Amino acid sequence: MDQQTVDEGIGSLATEDRGPIVRQTLHDAIVSRVRDMIIEGTLASGTRVHEGNLGRELGVSRTPLREALKFLASEGLIELSPGRGAVVREFTAKDIHDSLIVLAQLEALGARLACVNATDVQVREICDLHERMLDMYRTGERRAYFKLNQAIHSAILRSSGNDALVDVHGWLLPRLRRVRYLGHEGPENWAAAVAEHEVIIAAFKKRDAATLSRALSEHIEAGWHRMKGII
Amino acid sequence: MDQQTVDEGIGSLATEDRGPIVRQTLHDAIVSRVRDMIIEGTLASGTRVHEGNLGRELGVSRTPLREALKFLASEGLIELSPGRGAVVREFTAKDIHDSLIVLAQLEALGARLACVNATDVQVREICDLHERMLDMYRTGERRAYFKLNQAIHSAILRSSGNDALVDVHGWLLPRLRRVRYLGHEGPENWAAAVAEHEVIIAAFKKRDAATLSRALSEHIEAGWHRMKGII
DNA sequence: CAACTGCCTTCTGTATGCAGCATACTTGAT
DNA sequence: ATCAAGTATGCTGCATACAGAAGGCAGTTG
Incomplete structure (x- = not known):
């Protein structure tokens, strides 16, 4: 060579x-x-x-x-x-859906733990990420939006203080990244995802574990419905 | 060489x-x-x-x-x-505990899905595994008991029909196998674990998702309490 | 006496070579 | 013409060789 x-x-x-x-x-x-x-x-x-x-x-x-x-x-x-x-590996629609079900469960658990364990600094940092993500939404920068979106979900998980949860989440995520990227095709879908994020961040700020946990699960399930036509 | x-x-x-x-x-x-x-x-x-x-x-x-x-x-x-x-890698007690929390969440999810999706054949096979495990308990064959124990948990997961869940579970399990093996040290601990399994199998037979899910979580948490002194 | 520097040893990181196996193509037979 | 069998090609699986880096030790100097 x-x-x-x-x-x-x-x-x-x-x-x-x-x-x-x-x-x-x-x-x-x-x-x-x-x-x-x-x-x-x-x-x-x-x-x-x-x-x-x-x-x-x-x-x-x-x-x-x-x-x-x-x-x-x-x-x-x-x-x-x-x-x-x-x-x-080829991921069938069922594979994706199965993975999302698990992901929702993991993020719901992370949310509950995060509401108890996250430091105020972590909460604020995540809110900052959210604000920056909104900017990307407004200016239409999909790639940057996507990365910040991922970062928010990961940051909430990390703030749970459960390292194993972070590891498992990080392991599961790669097989979903492509499909999550596709999940925001179309303006109304994107708007819906952003609206869900607003709910999530609001619940996180209040450390409302039940609401946050439910909002995250629903956010992921909604993402599935948005994308399932594409796959 | x-x-x-x-x-x-x-x-x-x-x-x-x-x-x-x-x-x-x-x-x-x-x-x-x-x-x-x-x-x-x-x-x-x-x-x-x-x-x-x-x-x-x-x-x-x-x-x-x-x-x-x-x-x-x-x-x-x-x-x-x-x-x-x-x-x-050195696993601290916190690492183990964190992993068990995640494991409990995963098995609880698997239990709920399994109660809906498992075939009657799968239920019977798992009951058979349970019976064989009881035999190993009675004859005191710890190693065989341990393997059957693992097999039951995995089989319930598999019967959920969610492949991603099986994958994640299988990924998380290795780092816990050593510690789960230690978890049955001592006769009274072992007896308690067996009793919990009785509850689990009974709930699974009745396809009682709520009970099964709770029983599995508690089983794992109980395992943690049994073993945490050892680590 | 202590600390620093330079060399040496040993281990990791990467490349390349070789052998075995799987697959595809070709040829012959029916 | 079609199918089967043999052969050939090319890829994977493993071993080994080589180069670069990290750590230890000794010698020297402040």
Whole structure:
């Protein structure tokens, strides 16, 4: 492999989406890169992942790529068949719905815990995220909105103080990111999602566990109804 | 590496705990083997995992071992530090408790779904497992009891018909297996756990979602109280 | 005597090579 | 013409080799 390709590959990976100076191992870079490729559809569902080709494309050799694929396999984004390599997992509508049911349950639990355990600082930070998200909604920046949306949900979970819950949530989320991204297609859908977020934040501010928990569950279920036609 | 060691290693892995003729990749063998070593305490918490030594011990080269470690890292059983290798993750009492809270929530959800979706055959199979587990209790075979106990919980989850729930549960479980195993130390604790299982099975037979869901949560919480002194 | 620096050892991170297996294609037979 | 069998190609699975980094130890200096 020529050095040019290597540098290009590593360079593009290193500057992808992390901070600037943080030590970024090739492994992490490949994992997040391939994960993004799956989420964004560059690697479509059902695609056979060819170690040689993808490695050449990313500018890395097969070994670290294989390690990354094993990692992604344990997240369920990729399926490995012995002797036949890796394919991007296809998520059926039922898979998505099942995952959302679990997600709703997890976020509802997180909400209840967060109302008790979150610090005032955390509440305020989440409200700030919410305000910034509203800005993105007003200016129509879907991608930034999407990232802030995710950040809010994750931040509420984190403020629950239950690390295992955060881990499980983080594990389940990747397989839903693509579909949640699609969930805000269309202006009226987007408006509905924003309205639900208003309820959520209001309940969180008041530390009203019952309302927050219910609002989050309903928000996720509503998201399902918004997106299920698309899938 | 001499061939002797390789054969010995692969042989011991291949015959470890899977069925006889099922095609078993080295990767899966290593993953389950190392996982067992962690659960059984052969690899104690906080132990530095030395790729060379462990690979030599298992009779495999570093490459598949590294892939397995990456896999286990994404399960959270092992922590990887760039440039400094892998250490067996130490679970604090809080980690365990947090995980159990999540587990209880997941099993409660599974219970509710199972009461609706389980087939009569599945219900009967689970009752059979329960009967066999009681036999193991009476004859004092802790290891077999433990395996059947796990099998019952997993089977109820599976009968919910929610694959994502099964996946998440299966992902969370490994980090709790060691501690759940410890949870039945002492005869009166064991008796209490068995009594709780009686309630669970009775509710499941009647497809009483509310009772089953509550019984499972309480069973897990009771398990925590039984074990928390030990940790 | 303590602290710092430079070297050395050892381990991780990555690449490459080799062997076995799966699949596809080709050829021959019915 | 179709099906089956054999062969060939290319991919995966694993091992090993090499390079770079981290940590330890010793020697030297303040």
